[in-house]
Amino acid sequence: MVLYRNKPLSSHPIVVIALHFSLILAIILAVETALEFRHYRLGYATPFFGQLPSDASAEKAATENSNANENSDRQFGPTDEFPFRSEIIQTQRGNAVRVWIASASHAQGGRHPANAIFPNLICLPENLPTPCEVINGSKGGMTVKENIEQIEEFSHLYKPDYAILYQMSMVISQQQKQLTQKNTEGQKAKPKKALVDISPLKTYLQTFSLYVHLSDFIGGNIKLQGALKSNMPDTMVQDFERQIYAFIATCREHNIKPMLATFAASHDINNIHLMPASERTNFVKYNTYLSPEGWMNTIALYNEKITKIASKEGIPLVNIAQQANGKTKLFDDYVHFNRKGHKTVAITIAQTLSEVFQQGIHRNGI
Amino acid sequence: MVFNSLEFIIFLPVFLLLFFSCYKKQRIRDVVLLIGSYIFYMASYWMYAGLIAISTLVDFFIGNKMAHETDPRKRRIYLVISLSVNLGILAIFKYYNFFYESSQVALAFIGIEIPDLYHRLLLPVGISFYTFQTLSYTLDIYRGNLKPEKSLLKFSVFVSFFPQLVAGPIVRAKDFLPQIDKPTQLCAREVETGIQMIFIGLFKKIVIADLLAYLAVDAVFENPSAYSSWDLLIGLYAYTFQIYCDFSGYSDIAIGLALILGFKLPINFNRPYIAQSPSDFWRRWHISLSGWLRDYLYISLGGNRGGTFFTYRNLMITMILGGLWHGASMNFVLWGAFHGLILILTRNIVIEKELNTKMVAKIFMNFHFMVFSWLLFRVTDMNNFTDYISGLSEFSGGTQFSPLLYLILFTAFFIHFVPRQFFDKLEDVLFTQLRMPLKSACYVGLLFLFIGASVDVPAFIYFQF
Numbered sequence: 001m002v003l004y005r006n007k008p009l010s011s012h013p014i015v016v017i018a019l020h021f022s023l024i025l026a027i028i029l030a031v032e033t034a035l036e037f038r039h040y041r042l043g044y045a046t047p048f049f050g051q052l053p054s055d056a057s058a059e060k061a062a063t064e065n066s067n068a069n070e071n072s073d074r075q076f077g078p079t080d081e082f083p084f085r086s087e088i089i090q091t092q093r094g095n096a097v098r099v100w101i102a103s104a105s106h107a108q109g110g111r112h113p114a115n116a117i118f119p120n121l122i123c124l125p126e127n128l129p130t131p132c133e134v135i136n137g138s139k140g141g142m143t144v145k146e147n148i149e150q151i152e153e154f155s156h157l158y159k160p161d162y163a164i165l166y167q168m169s170m171v172i173s174q175q176q177k178q179l180t181q182k183n184t185e186g187q188k189a190k191p192k193k194a195l196v197d198i199s200p201l202k203t204y205l206q207t208f209s210l211y212v213h214l215s216d217f218i219g220g221n222i223k224l225q226g227a228l229k230s231n232m233p234d235t236m237v238q239d240f241e242r243q244i245y246a247f248i249a250t251c252r253e254h255n256i257k258p259m260l261a262t263f264a265a266s267h268d269i270n271n272i273h274l275m276p277a278s279e280r281t282n283f284v285k286y287n288t289y290l291s292p293e294g295w296m297n298t299i300a301l302y303n304e305k306i307t308k309i310a311s312k313e314g315i316p317l318v319n320i321a322q323q324a325n326g327k328t329k330l331f332d333d334y335v336h337f338n339r340k341g342h343k344t345v346a347i348t349i350a351q352t353l354s355e356v357f358q359q360g361i362h363r364n365g366i
Numbered sequence: 367m368v369f370n371s372l373e374f375i376i377f378l379p380v381f382l383l384l385f386f387s388c389y390k391k392q393r394i395r396d397v398v399l400l401i402g403s404y405i406f407y408m409a410s411y412w413m414y415a416g417l418i419a420i421s422t423l424v425d426f427f428i429g430n431k432m433a434h435e436t437d438p439r440k441r442r443i444y445l446v447i448s449l450s451v452n453l454g455i456l457a458i459f460k461y462y463n464f465f466y467e468s469s470q471v472a473l474a475f476i477g478i479e480i481p482d483l484y485h486r487l488l489l490p491v492g493i494s495f496y497t498f499q500t501l502s503y504t505l506d507i508y509r510g511n512l513k514p515e516k517s518l519l520k521f522s523v524f525v526s527f528f529p530q531l532v533a534g535p536i537v538r539a540k541d542f543l544p545q546i547d548k549p550t551q552l553c554a555r556e557v558e559t560g561i562q563m564i565f566i567g568l569f570k571k572i573v574i575a576d577l578l579a580y581l582a583v584d585a586v587f588e589n590p591s592a593y594s595s596w597d598l599l600i601g602l603y604a605y606t607f608q609i610y611c612d613f614s615g616y617s618d619i620a621i622g623l624a625l626i627l628g629f630k631l632p633i634n635f636n637r638p639y640i641a642q643s644p645s646d647f648w649r650r651w652h653i654s655l656s657g658w659l660r661d662y663l664y665i666s667l668g669g670n671r672g673g674t675f676f677t678y679r680n681l682m683i684t685m686i687l688g689g690l691w692h693g694a695s696m697n698f699v700l701w702g703a704f705h706g707l708i709l710i711l712t713r714n715i716v717i718e719k720e721l722n723t724k725m726v727a728k729i730f731m732n733f734h735f736m737v738f739s740w741l742l743f744r745v746t747d748m749n750n751f752t753d754y755i756s757g758l759s760e761f762s763g764g765t766q767f768s769p770l771l772y773l774i775l776f777t778a779f780f781i782h783f784v785p786r787q788f789f790d791k792l793e794d795v796l797f798t799q800l801r802m803p804l805k806s807a808c809y810v811g812l813l814f815l816f817i818g819a820s821v822d823v824p825a826f827i828y829f830q831f
Binding site: 016 | 554561766770
């Protein structure tokens, strides 16, 4: 073979470069294909093999297997008319109490069928006897600000009685972003006068399995060795409080009864050392400021703040942390619930709602 | 555009494809080089490409005028125009705010207040590099050491040649223009060497420099009082190797890219930390800049021709201006002054030829002079400096750094201080003999390492100069 004799073909400089490029590309493509196939079979969306099986089909399969009887007649969004991942309801209200869930990927629960995620389990009769309807205003990556914007956009249509805020990891991520950009401003400031913006391509390439693996296994483990902080600075704690108050104010402005929820993660400060290394890298995947322990400390502190605000403002508190925090069996990963977790959270919310209903606090009844 | 960026990964194959399809036709090759270089620059700062064009046009026409002018007075006027335009642009973008602020502070001290008249212009990337490059051209013509380039196209390629445009090496016209005059001669071995140098440069940048910064340097300089004396010392060693690997990594990539394109750029670093004296260090560190400062500044000031006092004065002026070249900030002035001082104090040190205790002692002492000088270079302000020094002088122990930091630092020390022959032999045994597919597999392995280890992708330090 020419390649193995090395001399004749590769003595031409352009051939040297072309061969290197081709071989490098071929090896990378081979590795990417193999990794992607593995990912695909595990049910992830991959650039070469396509998207995850559609939500509807996953849902269908899940429904067939588990709770077909009780849920078979339920129709879930999102649709063009109803942009929420919850049971489709009309804008016109009936007697049922309406509850808005303001969260992010935790409540969107993309890897689980719609009938198995907590917002859609709350109003099942076995959990909450009072007739109720849920509007799941949650989407992966949503921030409190976006939750607020969505309430402002849709509340006049659906007129929810209650809005429950379950947000924290997105807040912490956003705050870390602010802190890391500020810290390395001089080094990382992106020039605004770039000729071409290739950030969409960059984002696309970051979905490749090879990139995901390398950045997780090498980058993640390196990041964990860095000088990570064990606490958020006070300015960020105040920022968090401001966000919570902004949510409360928006709800009140739109005549909705706000409810707050404490946040839960798969591990807490007592058992974080038991978290697998591959899971710990999740904490440093994006904007690296806090250590995994720092995350736990911040979650604990922010939960404290939420509890205080709820008490001060006379707002019902759903103590999800008490039921789920540190209970690894309830999670798919560090912050996303598995099916058992979704059920636990739904029951916890339903119990709190039940207590609130008994006190007779409804829309316009504040 | 940064070498370790996606933009460059897209740009390079397209550019190489175009270049190799026409490199035998000189004129088309030069056009491709010129357009490619401007695209490379404009990808980040398209607004400032005009400044390179101004420098190019001014020096091209002045160079030609000057060469044909016999009247010394007129030749001097041409030189002054070139200096004024080039240094004027540099002064406005890089030094105006610094000197205005310094004047404001000084005047306030005697009770005179002047209004805030600062600009908010971004510093054009690489302005110090290409300005010095074009200045060397006119200065060489003025001194009669160089004939002017007749082709504007070739001269433009010389000024904007993308591998070294934004962070050097600062190439002299007499070294580069003759290479453009000739048709490109590609050589398989040099192409291989070029590819290897690119990978070596990326390794230095991503695996050593960036990780040292991430694991230690940024943290200790951000808040020195939170660290023990030991950690501060380790942080300083880490920065010593970060700046070396960052900058020499860039130079390696630049030289490697140029080799692939059939051009030879001068080496810019020669294991600077094994220098035995400060003057030995400057023969090994940023060689293209120190050579420039020596030839066009130190010698222009009189060099060592006017007795001891004038020699010392010239050394000090050269080093302070060299410090200012790096940035408009007081710490760079102090860094330059410190280097001027140690150059003066150690002028009589004799360089040992054989490895012996004296050589080791001199290397050790000089290395620590440099380590201290990098402290002046890196601090953000005088408070940061005094915090660092007081933290160091507490002599407290204990470390917050991870074993990975120590491993990378040890690797950097090892690579730097172990004789080069060892690595040459290692390369011969382990790499050179490999078949091409295995070599490519090694490159893929390194690419995987680079992708994985790119924790934060900061720009090259010398971009800001």
